[in-house]
Amino acid sequence: MADDLTVIVVAVVGGEAFRACADAVRSQASRLLLVSRDGEITDGDGKAVGAAEQCNIPLKRMSGAQLAATPLVALIEDMVVPEPGWAEAIESALSDPSVLGCGGPVSLAGEVPASSTALALSEYGAFNKGRPAGEATALPGCNFAFRRDPLLEAMTEGQGLVDQLVFERLLSRGKLIWAPKMAVSFCHANDEGARLATRFQHGRIYASASSGRGLVRRGAAAGKALLLPPVLTMRSLRNKPPGDSFSAAAFGWLMLQSTAWAAGEFVGAIFGPSSKGLSQWQ
Numbered sequence: 001m002a003d004d005l006t007v008i009v010v011a012v013v014g015g016e017a018f019r020a021c022a023d024a025v026r027s028q029a030s031r032l033l034l035v036s037r038d039g040e041i042t043d044g045d046g047k048a049v050g051a052a053e054q055c056n057i058p059l060k061r062m063s064g065a066q067l068a069a070t071p072l073v074a075l076i077e078d079m080v081v082p083e084p085g086w087a088e089a090i091e092s093a094l095s096d097p098s099v100l101g102c103g104g105p106v107s108l109a110g111e112v113p114a115s116s117t118a119l120a121l122s123e124y125g126a127f128n129k130g131r132p133a134g135e136a137t138a139l140p141g142c143n144f145a146f147r148r149d150p151l152l153e154a155m156t157e158g159q160g161l162v163d164q165l166v167f168e169r170l171l172s173r174g175k176l177i178w179a180p181k182m183a184v185s186f187c188h189a190n191d192e193g194a195r196l197a198t199r200f201q202h203g204r205i206y207a208s209a210s211s212g213r214g215l216v217r218r219g220a221a222a223g224k225a226l227l228l229p230p231v232l233t234m235r236s237l238r239n240k241p242p243g244d245s246f247s248a249a250a251f252g253w254l255m256l257q258s259t260a261w262a263a264g265e266f267v268g269a270i271f272g273p274s275s276k277g278l279s280q281w282q
Helices: 015-026 057-067 086-093 114-124 148-154 163-171 196-210 215-226 228-238 248-271
Strands: 005-010 032-035 040-043 048-051 072-077 080-082 099-103 106-108 134-136 143-147 175-178 184-186
Touching: 005 015, 005 057, 005 086, 015 032, 015 072, 015 080, 032 057, 040 057, 048 057, 057 072, 057 148, 072 080, 072 086, 072 148, 086 099, 099 148, 099 163, 106 114, 114 184, 114 228, 114 248, 143 148, 148 163, 163 175, 196 215, 196 248, 215 228, 215 248, 228 248
Parallel strands: 005 032, 005 072, 099 175, 106 184
Antiparallel strands: 032 040, 040 048, 072 143, 080 184, 099 143, 134 175
């Protein structure tokens, strides 16, 4: 087990899922930081070492990275568990000094409710095992790793690790790569994340961060959002691995979640972020 990697396990589901993910990581890495749903941060032995400033996911990620004392940090969320060779794949991918971040496949494993199946496909379907190794512009938020110092410089105080913003900043300085052996399995239901209200809020956060401030850009983003429900649904279905079963109930949830996300993007483009800000990204 390497001494230059700290794995930060971020609780999204909590409970048994959090424990299972931590145990699976512990078998591959000696340095862990466990960030609970309430923001408390403990080390691999259960000793409290800090707390997140707020309980949203981006700031939990940032707090864990700030507390890490190694040059490499990996962040994994507890809906997934790492497959054998996951930590070794991270070290191999980041052995090139020009590579600032890496990510790997997310596959659906086990029986999860239809709503979580749809969520996994829409969020992570593009990050499947069929994707070849190479440079990347985006990585799965439940399974990525970075050089710690560039990551800290790319994050913004008060925002934390917001995926697309951090990716853009890191790509201006180096490379992100896709590491096929850095694989995880989505095996725990994320009922909260699959709720339509949650998908709406995440769509609003995304649009607020990416649409810009100009009236024309905001109008264009709002117009695009009106077309998104069928586009997002079909894009997700195209990413479904061949042979994987997909029930009618999961398809229904996929359409509903795509519509809720699109509605959030529309509201975010016109009105900007919610007054609650990133607190709704949990």
